[in-house]
Amino acid sequence: MPDFVFRVIDRAGAPARLAIDAVSEAEAIETIKRRGLILLGAAPRRGAGLLALFNRDIGGAPRLGADALADFTRELAAMLGAGLDLERALRFAAGTAATPRVRAIILAICDKVRDGAALWRALGHEPRSFPPFYVGLVRAGEESGALAATLEDLAELLERNRSLRAAMIAGLTYPALLALAATGAIVFLLTNVLPEFVPIFAENGVPLPATTRLLLTIGQACAASWPYALALFALAIPGIRLLLARPAPRLRFDRLVLRLPLLGALLREALAARFTRTLGTLLGNGVALVPAMAIVQNVIGNRAAALAIATAADAARHGKGLAAGLAAARLMPERTVQLLRLGEETGQLGRMALRAAAIHEERARLGVQKLVSLLVPAITIVMGGAIGFIVASLLLAMLGLDALAH
8 A cells, every 4th residue: 555654743742754554645644633643744755856846736636725725714604604504605615616626626525524524524635725734723613613713713814824925925026026127128238239339439440448348248248148047047946946845955045034134034024923823823722732833833834933933842842831942942033922921921822922923914014115115216226327337338438439530
């Protein structure tokens, strides 16, 4: 039988790697649940190689994207809150699905629920669409009889994450496009405009100034090497992905990104927002602290932050407190540590985590606005200076031509 490898949380609350022989992945997941373990996700197989990296999200079973998952969760919560039974709510969500792929996934879940399966078990058969923390929260909601309220919390979590991600992408798109347009304009001047004047100076025997010769050399190099640069760029993308798929290089890269000026501070705020929002949602729905920390560690998306969270979870497991472990890691903003420490002291850790999340989300949005307000003028000044230098070099050469004519 095939060997399936998963990341789980064992009975002691510690993350572990587990290999299971089963006919299918669904059967392996059922085995994990029967053992009372918490499933975090599929572990990468050793020696998967470049082909697996390319095919990670290509082909195979269909999956829900982040936007579709948030919309589905909100609609299902609203239908259950309005008094519909689960099967009718699922069929309503399928009927309003944006794409046939989403509709097919929801209908597959609905069929399993109609056959008597619990919702969390039905969701567990779609691991590409529903992450472990999602399935775990739905299970807690079903077992406590508060499924609608739990789905409301999940929808809030997913929508907040989506809103923050969209705000960051939208804010940084304009500076990126401006930088791309500026680079294109400068390259066009160097490769197409400036060389047109060279025959004029050559025919009149006018020596070109040093700055003009330098710009011409740069333009010739750009014109001659752009196909190679394009090919190198195309090869660099999968190469970088393959390199960052390895734990050690990815850890160094994630640490470096968080230490960048301006951008690093913004990313730390966004990470703190995601960490506290997910932790607060898990704790508020009855998940214990240590398993909740292990789940957050695997969905945070940054290995340096995941290592800091693992250190804090170990400290909490040994009774030293969550905030103390985060403070020792020195990665999360100080505000996060202080608010979580206050939550531990008052016995309201989940509530304070959600309050911290709201603060960090707002600070991340403000940080994007400040970064854009700095980047746009900086790019404009650099672009204007570069174009001005090119024009000045051309005018200097033309002055030499005019002096020769007189």
